[in-house]
Amino acid sequence: MDAFMVSFFAIATAEMGDKTQLVALCLASHFRRPTPIILGIFAATLATQLAAVLVGEWIGFLLRGNLLHLLLALSFFGAAIWAFIPEKEDGEQINMSHHGIFLTAFITFFLAEIGDKTQLATVALAAQFQSLIAVVAGTTLGIMAVNIPSVILSHAITERISLKMVKIVSGILFAGLGVYELAHLT
DSSP states (O other): OOHHHHHHHHHHHHHTTSHHHHHHHHHHHHHOOHHHHHHHHHHHHHHHHHHHHHHHHHHHHHOOHHHHHHHHHHHHHHHHHHHTSOOOOOOOOOOOOTTHHHHHHHHHHHHHHTTOHHHHHHHHHHHHHOOHHHHHHHHHHHHHHHHHHHHHTHHHHHHHOOHHHHHHHHHHHHHHHHHHHHTTOO
16 A cells, blocks of 8 residues: 555544544634644644654664564554553643744644654554655644644534544554554565
């Protein structure tokens, strides 16, 4: 499959119901100004996904063959299991900083994304495909495809979509990617 398309769909599905989507919803509910929130989320996403792809490509360069496929399969199975674990509500209040909504959105989303399952999945995708631009573009646009509607439609979304079902679909997708990697073992 194409690196961009796999990256886009895997990460978009994983992002639904993820803590960073909940962060986007909280930011939108709190500030009610979608443009600076979306720009802050985009900048943070681009930074975290670029870092994850660079790490993933390095890992992919170091590891080859069956070991790489086995580690990728394990990471995808780990992400699948992680998708079924309910997110904890911290009850944190997001306060307006003097740096403005953009900077608040950037910092909050950046910190929430570090070590998140979507970032770890991006590392695995980069190791698999060794295509920096395609994976960064796919994962970044996948995250944005989920979070832009979340920000714009924050109140309507929280009333109508079952996050439990979204997490189930995400877990199944990651398990499928794990099986795909296991099929490449020789």
